[in-house]
Amino acid sequence: MYKIICPLIILLFCISCSSETPNPTPTEALYFPPLTGTTWETKTISSLGWNQNAVQPLLDYLELKHSKSFLILVNGRIVLENYFNGHDANSLWYWASAGKTLTSTMTGIAQQEGLLNINNKVSQYIGTGWTSEPLEKENLITCKNLLTMTSGIEDIANGDAVTPESLQYKADASTRWAYHNVYVKLQDVIAQASGQTWNTYFNTKLRDKIGMNGTWIQVDNNSVYWSTTRSMARFGLLISNKGKWENTVIVNENYINEATNTSQSINLGYGYLWWLNGKSSYHLPQSQAVFQGSIIPNAPNDMFMALGKNDQKIYIIPSKKMVIVRMGDAADNVNLALSDFDDVLWQKINALYQ
Template sequence: MVFQIAISFSQSIYFPPSNSSVWDTLSISRLGWCPDKVNDFYNYLDEQQTKSFILLKDGKIVLEKYFGSFTKDSLWIWYSAGKSLHSVLIGIAQEKGDLNINLKTSDYLGKGWTSLPPEKEDLITVRHQLTMTSGLNELAFFCVEPGCLIYKADAGTRWAYHNGPYDLLKDVLESASQQNINVFTTLQLKIKIGMSSGIWIQVPPNHYFLSTARDMARFGLLMQNKMVWNGNPVLRDTAYYNAMISSSQELNPSYGYLWWLNGKQSHIKPSGPSSVPGPISPHAPEDIFTAGGAMGQFVSVSRNTGLIMIRQGLSASDDLSGLDLHDLIWERIMDLGCITSNSASQKKESIHLYPNPSQRYISVDIPNTSPIEAKIYDLQGRLIQKSFDPKIDLKGFSKGIYIIAVTDKSNNLIKIQKIILQ
């Protein structure tokens, strides 16, 4: 079935060679994707002011598109997607013995790096900087001077998206490693995974990473393969890797160590501070973890499906992590599948699944009495249930989004539809 092919569990991962423009591809036909839908998707990306877009499946390029004057050699700023890269660098530094994330930040920056009383400042650890739980007031969002870093709550008791404490991780890393951040990044990461571009620049008071889209994709591929590049470990500390992409605290379960996590019960947006029910990207695979930056810079990784989405560009949104655009893009990716048979297409148009949303039952309205089979999948592509009854009973299912694929007696796919169970 097209749906099963399109989001099947990942196979062995391909790694592109270093110092080469060679990168194996995978045709959209292998995934059962429709050329017309892909063209419409590219038009959508263009409308959203996208500069570059790459989609990998098991390491191979399925989609790669550059817009306007942009090329595969063009550099673009990661904005806050660089936070996730920084998290990896901190993990490497800890593995080398340069630092310990559970120690006080003042052990690396010195006392008085905030305007807090000493006993409150000493509560803040490097881990709090990684998890956005420093307790510092985020109103002076970008400022890193002590006078701007004022008390709001004890460290670890409040989650707030705050650039200042994050940005000071650069100073923590450089103090602990005794290396400039660009030197550290090159020696510990870029050389090992074949990144030919990539540089940290200072835009006072903050610093940002720039690279090509393909080097962004290399970073995503490293994360997808658990920090091992083509058999060579870049970070051996599996506990740290798992902590990066797991809920780091209960306040915002959709946040790890500077990574956004999908599939959680609730999330706090960068605009915060209120918790919002549901996952950050309900239309994306549930296991996705994302490096997200302002105006929609994404390194979005799903290990279960083998998909990695890279996007660089501009956006009209003022969302500091681009999460709204992230879900809209994934919604379109998950709808790229098509049915090539004309007769099947006609059947598809005449079949209806209702009600949607539903509280328990979904009815399959088909114009004749031909036998059908309905398969219900979760967003990770796992088959949850089969039904030969045109009235599908979803009793016992958790609330959320599912996909129903309907086949006829010849096993031809005649309908795919997302349904919402309330």
């Protein structure tokens, strides 16, 4: 009798558990806007369960701090899109150093096409004498050193210039982290390796494939990207999806993982031209000081960032499936890529969903 009852009890228990367990909520599919046109799906604050009362204080702060645009994507859909101070959805604005991440991404594309290897020396692609360093020191500098700001080239006296006479030896490559405009030599590397101009390769391999607009404009010694806010958001969406646009791999996931994680042991808050939040310490541009803690304490620890002069921002937060873009003038009339503005802004953003 026991042998009969026991299996029956077990069977009834399993049926009971099955009937009481709710079906899991289906995960909302990640959305990608069409490559052409203005169509872009949206989500409302209320559908996300966010706090509508927190929206206006956020927008007021952004306008007060000289913003021109602000956009939040969740799962690829627009939740907030606002323009200020005469700017609109069709206006172009500069990315400043936030555009370094475009160069990082293009380097990954060129590598996956077999045109270069980031571990190879820069001079293999653009020839020797591109710096004023002794040849044995110049040949220590790899493409990866340019991606990670560890070239060892003097970073203070020569400003943004990247002519050979301006690129002077400071330390051996890989032994020192210093923010430097020399990363733009990667654009020369890609042009030489691909046999195309930088603009042509960029447009065909990245811009046009994800429906961005915009153009590179030469400013002094730097090539600066200008685009609409939505184009900046498209790029953020691509990177948040590990380099894949819908079913098309633009840049492989392994490279994106490398680019958006600590890339060397000197500045834990830096990847391949991406800034990383939530690390135990970090360096800032024009400083050799080590700062303890997260770069933006109020922001999520898994966030990584494209940051540019006068507070151009792309924040990517994988845990929240969120991409945030801010364009505009300097929040506090200073020329820093990172300032207290970020932390206060994140107080306002957190109020939306906490």
